Amino acid sequence: MRTLFLLLSTTALLPIGVAAHPIEPVPTAENQIRDDIAAFRKAFKAAGSSRDASALRRFYTEDFTHTHTSGKVDGKDARIVSVLAAEQTVEMAPTPEFNLSCFGESVCIGRALSPIKRASDGKWFDVRWTQTYVKTTKGWQIAISQATGLLNTVRDAP
DSSP states (O other), X not given: OHHHHHHHHHHHHHHHHHHTSOOOOOOOHHHHHHHHHXXXXXXXXXXXXXXXXXXXXXXXXXXXXXXXXXXXXXEHHHHHHHHHTTOOOXXXXXXXXXXXXXXXXXXXXXXXXXXXXXXXXXXXXXXXXXXXXXXXXXXXXXXXXXXXXXXXXXXXXX
C-alpha cells in the first residue's frame, strides 16, 4: 500500500515539474513572414533614403494606390516621386505603433500610427494608416495604402 501511495504521489507531481521548465517557442511560418515584412520595410526605407528609384519600383505592385489624408489618390509612379522628393510619407515615417496581421503566407495587413509633418503649415499631426502587403513573384510588395489624419493631434513638434 505504501508503494502505491508513493507511486501515485510522484505521478501527481509530474505535471507540476514539467510546467516549471518553460519550453522555447518553435519558429513558425508566421514568425518568418513577420521577419520578412520587417526586412522589407527596412529595405524600403534604405531605398527611399538613398533616392533609389529603380529599387523603389520593386516595392509596389503595378496597380498600387495610396489614398492620402486629403482624399487624393496616387498610383505607383506618383508615390515613388513623393518618396524621392522626401515628402512626408507613411512608408518613410517613424512608426511608434505597428501591428501586422497575416492571412496565409501571401497577404498581410499592417496597421500603424505615424507622426507626419504637414507641408501646408509645417505642423505635425498623427496619421493612422494601413497597408496591404502581398507576396508576388517579385517578393513582398505593397498593394494598397490608406492614411487617415487625426486632426485633434495637430502640434508644433512631433
